[in-house]
Amino acid sequence: MSSGRELYSKLRVVIEILKKIIAVLPAFLANFALSLLSSGRSKPSIFLRYLFFSRVLRTLGESVYFGEYVIIRNPRGVSLGDSVSIHPLTYIDGYGEVNIGNHVSIAHNSSILSFEHQWGNAELPIKYNPVKPFPVVIEDDVWIGCGVRVLAGSYIESRVIVAAGSVVKGRLESGWIYGGVPARKLKQL
Numbered sequence: 001m002s003s004g005r006e007l008y009s010k011l012r013v014v015i016e017i018l019k020k021i022i023a024v025l026p027a028f029l030a031n032f033a034l035s036l037l038s039s040g041r042s043k044p045s046i047f048l049r050y051l052f053f054s055r056v057l058r059t060l061g062e063s064v065y066f067g068e069y070v071i072i073r074n075p076r077g078v079s080l081g082d083s084v085s086i087h088p089l090t091y092i093d094g095y096g097e098v099n100i101g102n103h104v105s106i107a108h109n110s111s112i113l114s115f116e117h118q119w120g121n122a123e124l125p126i127k128y129n130p131v132k133p134f135p136v137v138i139e140d141d142v143w144i145g146c147g148v149r150v151l152a153g154s155y156i157e158s159r160v161i162v163a164a165g166s167v168v169k170g171r172l173e174s175g176w177i178y179g180g181v182p183a184r185k186l187k188q189l
Contacts, residue, residue: 007043008062008063009063012062015050015051018051019051019054019055022051022052022054022055023054023055025055027055027056030052030055030056040068041068045068046065046066049066049070050064050065050066053066053072053075056072056075056076057072057075057076057078057079057080058075058076058077058078058079058094059079059080060079060080061080061081061082061083061084061102062082062083063082063083064080064082064083064084064085064086065084065085065086065087066086067085067086067087067088067089067090067108068088068089069088069089070086070087070088070089070090070091070092071090071091071092072091072092072093072094073091073092073093073094073095074093074094074095074114075094076094077094077095077096077097077098077114078092078094078097078098078100079097079098079099079100080100081100081101081102081103081104081140082102082103083102083103083104084100084102084103084104084105084106085104085105085106086106087105087106087107087108087110087146088108088109089108089109090106090108090109090110090111090112091110091111091112092111092112093112093113093114093115094114095114095115095131095133096114096115096132096133096134096135096136096152097114097133097135097136098112098114098135098136098138099135099136099137099138100138101138101139101140101141101142101158102140102141103140103141103142104138104140104141104142104143104144105142105143105144106144106148107143107144107145107146107147107148107164108146108147109146109147110144110145110146110147110148110149110150111148111149111150112136112138112150113136113149113150113151113152114133114134114135114136114152115131115132115133115134115152116131116132116134116151116152116153117129117131118130118131118132133152134152134153135153136150136152136153136154136155137154137155137156138150138156139156139157139158139160139174140158140159141158141159141160142156142158142159142160142161142162143160143161143162144156144162145161145162145163145164145165145166146164146165147164147165148162148163148164148165148166148167148168149166149167149168150162150168151167151168151169153169153170154168154169154170154171154172155170155171155172156168156171156172157171157172157173157174158174159174159175159189160172160173160174160175160176160177160178161176161177161178161189162177162178162179162183163177163178163179163180163183163186164179165179165181166178166179166180166181166182166183167180167181167182167183168182168183169182169183170182173185175188175189176188176189177189
C-alpha cells in the first residue's frame with residue numbers, strides 16, 4: 001500500500017492541473033464543494049479536500065492531509081508547508097495569520113487561534129468588542145497532540161512535541177516535549 005507522500009509524487013502533474021482548474025472557481029462555490037466533501041474518509045474525499053483547500057488557503061505545500069471535519073476560518077491567512085497532517089475535528093482560524101512549516105502533525109480535536117478578543121470598551125458587551133490579530137508560527141518537525149489549544153501569538157520552534165490536552169501561549173523552544181495548562185517543558189528530546 002502506498003503512503004500519501006508516494007501517491008502524491010506519482011500524481012503530481014495531475015494534481016497541479018486539477019489545482020489550476022479549481023483555482024478558477026468562484027470562492028463561494030469552492031467553499032460549498034468543500035463543505036460537501038468534509039466528511040469522507042476515502043482517498044478520493046481526502047484528495048478532493050486537498051484540492052479545494054488549495055483554492056482557499058494562502059499557500060499549501062505538497063502532500064498535505066486534511067482529515068474529516070477540519071474547519072479553517074479566514075483561510076487566506078493560513079500557510080501550510082509540505083507533509084503536514086491535520087487530523088479530524090481540528091479548527092484553525094487565520095484571522096491574524098497562521099504559518100505552519102514542513103513535517104507537522106496536528107492531532108484530532110485541536111485548535112489554533114490567531115486573534116484575541118479585546119474588552120476595553122465598557123460601553124459594549126465584551127463579545128462585541130473588537131478582536132486583535134496575533135500571528136501564530138509553527139516551525140518544521142512539530143507534533144501537536146490531540147485536544148491541544150494553540151493561542152494567539154504563540155511561536156513553536158522546530159522539533160517540539162506538545163502533549164495532548166495542553167494549552168500553548170507564548171514561545172516553545174526547540175528540542176523539548178511540552179505539556180500542561182499552560183504548556184511547560186516536561187522532557188528534552
